[in-house]
Amino acid sequence: MGTAAGSAFDTDTLRRAIEGPAPNTLLSLYADDAELRVVDHNTQPSSPRVLHGRSEIAEMLDDVYSRDMTHKLEECVVQGDRAAFSESCEYSDGVRVLADSMLRLRDGKIVEQTIIQAWDE
Template sequence: MASATGSAFDTETLRRGIEGNSNTLLSLYADDAEIRIVDRDTQPSHPKVLHGRDQISQMLDDIYGRDMTHKLDQCVVQGDRAAYSESCEYADGVRVLAESMITLRDGKIAEQLIIQAWDE
């Protein structure tokens, strides 16, 4: 996988971050990044919204502190936009799928929309 033209965003760094290192993943976000999360609990009219790297770091610490695996399935980068699919599995076999659409600024993630679903 290659980096987006004219930016420092690198999908291989994204893969390394998703598949094992929350600090690597956090390094891809702009200081003022915003994440909106839509799922069963936080529906489209009231998504969970995280502002800035501090809140994003807290979320990543929570997620990567769980007994689960993460895999980057696909990633497409075009200019200042990217989209990727991620699959996760808890130790008990519960699976999670997440789709992200991101906006890049100076090679960093400035905005991200995550839509996720999991086994019940």
Template sequence: MSTMSTPDGFDAEALRRGIEGRDAQVLLSLYADDAEIRMVDHRTQPSHPRVMHGRSAISEMLTDVYGREMTHTLESVVVDGDHLAFLESCRYPDGVRVLCSSVADLRDGRIIDQTSIQAWDE
């Protein structure tokens, strides 16, 4: 995983710290004020994804997810200019696993538009 960033580039190391450290505030700092996240899973399918627009909605989601008692691992991250892709795996204490794949567009080194697809054990 690359952890380098340029002055105007995306900080992949902060993404790792935020995910693996369960730090919603570090993660929130990676999003632009007008960012939007679309989440697709078995409940919020592609035709009706869960949409979070703006830092307040994104903060609420990040606080919920990273406040849960579970481990989070950044498996891989790729930054190419104004594009980002990353894979995150998670595990609840009871062994249930979650896998989340995300792609995003960047502006000035911050996420402005992200689509995430997640699946978990049932």
């Protein structure tokens, strides 16, 4: 994957961060003033979960990475100050989650992310 031309956003680091055992590397990819929106069955488009800043994003990542599950970066595309990726996850009991993200980047850091996710029920 590597770094896209003209962008300091490193997709190899994104892969290691997502697939790693702890959220610290993933958190380092976010700008201090980043905003993250989550749309799913519980937080639908008219009322998404919105996190502001690295501290709120860190709380969510700490929760997610404390669960008994694996994460895999499936695809990632970077073009200029935009990126998109798909992530698949699986809990130890076999429940699967699929999440697609759209990113806006600034100086190689994520400043806006929208996640749309679905999981087995």
